[in-house]
Amino acid sequence: MFGLYGAFAKVAFLTQLEYRGQYFMRMIAKLLGWSSGFILLVILLNKVGPVAGWGLYEILLLYAFDVLSYSIAGTFFMGGFGKLPRLIRSGELDGILTKPVNPLIYLICTKISAGYTSNYVIAGAMIGISLHKLGITLSLYQMIWLILDIAGASLIQAAGFMVTTVPAFWFLKSDGLYRLFYRNLTSFLQYPLTIYHGGIRFLLTFLLPYGFINFYPVQLFVNRQEGMPSPIFLFLTPFVGAGVFFIAYRFWKKGLNAYQSTGS
Amino acid sequence: MSYITVDHVTREFKSFKRPQGLKKALSTLLDRSYDVKKAVDDLSFTIEKGELVGYIGPNGAGKSTTIKMLTGIITPTSGTITTGGLVPWENRKENAKHIGVVFGQRSQLNWDLPMEDTFELYRRMYGTDKVQFRKNTQMFTELLEMQSFLNKPVRQLSLGQKMRAELAIALLHDPDILYLDEPTIGLDVVVKDKIRKFVRELNREKKTTVILTTHDMADIEEICDRIIMIDHGTLMLDQTLATFKSQRADQYYVEVAFQYLKKPLSFNGVELVKEQPFCHTYSINPRLVSMNDLLSSISELFEVTDITIKKPEIDEIVRKIYTSQSGEKSGQL
Numbered sequence: 001m002f003g004l005y006g007a008f009a010k011v012a013f014l015t016q017l018e019y020r021g022q023y024f025m026r027m028i029a030k031l032l033g034w035s036s037g038f039i040l041l042v043i044l045l046n047k048v049g050p051v052a053g054w055g056l057y058e059i060l061l062l063y064a065f066d067v068l069s070y071s072i073a074g075t076f077f078m079g080g081f082g083k084l085p086r087l088i089r090s091g092e093l094d095g096i097l098t099k100p101v102n103p104l105i106y107l108i109c110t111k112i113s114a115g116y117t118s119n120y121v122i123a124g125a126m127i128g129i130s131l132h133k134l135g136i137t138l139s140l141y142q143m144i145w146l147i148l149d150i151a152g153a154s155l156i157q158a159a160g161f162m163v164t165t166v167p168a169f170w171f172l173k174s175d176g177l178y179r180l181f182y183r184n185l186t187s188f189l190q191y192p193l194t195i196y197h198g199g200i201r202f203l204l205t206f207l208l209p210y211g212f213i214n215f216y217p218v219q220l221f222v223n224r225q226e227g228m229p230s231p232i233f234l235f236l237t238p239f240v241g242a243g244v245f246f247i248a249y250r251f252w253k254k255g256l257n258a259y260q261s262t263g264s
Numbered sequence: 265m266s267y268i269t270v271d272h273v274t275r276e277f278k279s280f281k282r283p284q285g286l287k288k289a290l291s292t293l294l295d296r297s298y299d300v301k302k303a304v305d306d307l308s309f310t311i312e313k314g315e316l317v318g319y320i321g322p323n324g325a326g327k328s329t330t331i332k333m334l335t336g337i338i339t340p341t342s343g344t345i346t347t348g349g350l351v352p353w354e355n356r357k358e359n360a361k362h363i364g365v366v367f368g369q370r371s372q373l374n375w376d377l378p379m380e381d382t383f384e385l386y387r388r389m390y391g392t393d394k395v396q397f398r399k400n401t402q403m404f405t406e407l408l409e410m411q412s413f414l415n416k417p418v419r420q421l422s423l424g425q426k427m428r429a430e431l432a433i434a435l436l437h438d439p440d441i442l443y444l445d446e447p448t449i450g451l452d453v454v455v456k457d458k459i460r461k462f463v464r465e466l467n468r469e470k471k472t473t474v475i476l477t478t479h480d481m482a483d484i485e486e487i488c489d490r491i492i493m494i495d496h497g498t499l500m501l502d503q504t505l506a507t508f509k510s511q512r513a514d515q516y517y518v519e520v521a522f523q524y525l526k527k528p529l530s531f532n533g534v535e536l537v538k539e540q541p542f543c544h545t546y547s548i549n550p551r552l553v554s555m556n557d558l559l560s561s562i563s564e565l566f567e568v569t570d571i572t573i574k575k576p577e578i579d580e581i582v583r584k585i586y587t588s589q590s591g592e593k594s595g596q597l
Contacts, residue, residue: 004388011385015376091370097337100360100390260353261339 005101009109012079016114026115034067034122041190052195057130058222059191064130065214066189068123069153071116077161079111085168085175088259097260104252136221145235149217152241156213159241159248160186166248169255186210194227201227212240265346266310267473268334268441273343275304275329275497303329304340305497313440314471316464318488318505320478322586326497327477331445334475335365348440361390364434368446371418372430378415379429383436390437397436403469404432407462424455431459435466442466444476448483460486481579493585500585509578519545520562521570529561542569 164178204211217237278298304326336352408428493501533552538545
């Protein structure tokens with residue numbers, strides 16, 4: 001079964017590479033966009049110095065975690081969920097529902113996006129450079145945690161994509177939610193959460209657990225324990241990721257059911 | 265039990281009432297009222313295995329809603345449906361293996377892939393046996409004349425080629441039921457003809473049950489054995505095509521082209537419906553006028569150059585039913 005979905009994903013991925021012109025344009029746009037983000041951050045931090053005690057490379061590490069997990073989630077979820085309202089209106093979703101497949105996996109695989117690969121390179125390089133500049137060499141144990149954390153963070157990002165776009169099943173449009181509850185709120189993640197008011201920290205930890213994308217897990221590698229009620233928060237990201245993704249999946253199922261029983 | 269059973273099925277849609285005026289529109293942000301519209305209303309019918317059914321009705325009659333329920337895309341508000349022993353929306357994936365669906369208005373093909381590659385992906389998706397798959401691919405390629413474009417990316421195909429491809433991929437896994445939702449929309453005569461012949465051939469070879477919605481009555485005439493007509497979500501009519509045509513053929517038309525005439529035909533049961541220079545068309549009621557009388561009066565009154573007798577087309581019968589149902593006066597030719 002995995003082979004089948006893999007084949008769909010492979011086709012979707014490779015056909016995007018076929019449009020070489022468009023692919024490279026997107027690459028260049030993304031490279032410029034994200035690296036200018038990094039550069040701005042560097043310039044800003046060079047002027048103002050450490051933020052809440054966090055130095056330049058620690059903050060770059062935060063940023064790189066966010067970019068990398070966002071890009072991984074985007075690879076799988078942006079194509080399907082970013083255009084969910086259109087898929088519903090055009091009837092493409094109906095087509096999926098007449099096939100003997102799991103609609104979510106089919107949607108993810110056939111809409112996989114090849115446009116984020118350059119981000120992997122930038123963010124990966126930023127993580128490497130930051131760790132090097134901070135004089136940190138990862139032990140095997142930390143390596144494993146790095147991978148688990150990126151996986152967990154990607155699941156949180158994916159859940160963010162899903163939960164803010166699935167309401168399209170009820171409302172047929174959901175762009176506002178996506179912007180407000182996902183794009184806007186994740187922009188807090190550029191800096192350590194300790195610089196914000198306690199209310200925002202509470203929001204980003206317990207209500208919308210975006211803090212687990214970078215702020216909490218990164219502290220394991222830079223040897224800090226700030227803004228957390230318990231050191232266990234250093235290790236929660238994979239579990240939070242699995243948990244919120246499960247909730248998002250249930251929400252998707254609910255949305256799909258609603259579409260089938262009340263939808264247009 | 266029948267192969268497909270639709271039993272007292274109702275499907276409602278809530279639609280948001282949009283009031284006029286800004287003030288009222290703003291108040292709907294807080295307090296909304298909905299119209300509940302029944303797209304399908306207490307509909308029942310059964311279909312046996314191997315039947316070729318034309319499912320017709322005016323726009324908005326509830327045809328697509330019925331197809332969506334039969335294919336398991338949506339659930340009914342009340343009532344039950346079984347197709348091949350399964351409840352489509354409860355066993356959606358299992359049901360999907362036994363059906364083929366073609367929506368004329370939207371494509372299921374991957375735009376960037378040649379047909380051959382899509383065929384292979386679909387074979388894997390349905391887990392079709394390789395030998396069977398090869399046999400089917402060959403048969404469909406031949407019947408639908410697809411050799412010339414099998415290895416071109418779909419985006420380069422014409423609409424007619426695409427539609428043939430859609431049909432082929434919907435059938436590669438040998439489904440028991442084929443749903444065709446306006447399959448010939450926008451196609452030229454030649455392609456339409458190919459598709460119609462193909463569907464009949466398929467039904468003969470594989471005993472596939474076919475349910476077809478269309479607005480082109482020639483599709484019905486050439487493919488179907490039975491007509492189910494709905495309007496406003498309720499069943500209007502369910503007959504074999506032959507009965508449907510014979511019952512309603514209570515009128516025929518005679519078109520007379522002439523060099524000159526003494527006077528137009530005018531007696532009971534004959535009506536002049538179209539008057540052109542040197543050509544009259546009359547509608548004839550066969551219960552009041554015998555063919556013999558008619559012909560002798562024509563030869564008496566006209567210097568005839570040509571004469572055509574036309575039975576009403578199924579198109580026209582349907583038009584009459586549609587318009588009389590919507591409360592308008594039944595239209596003339």
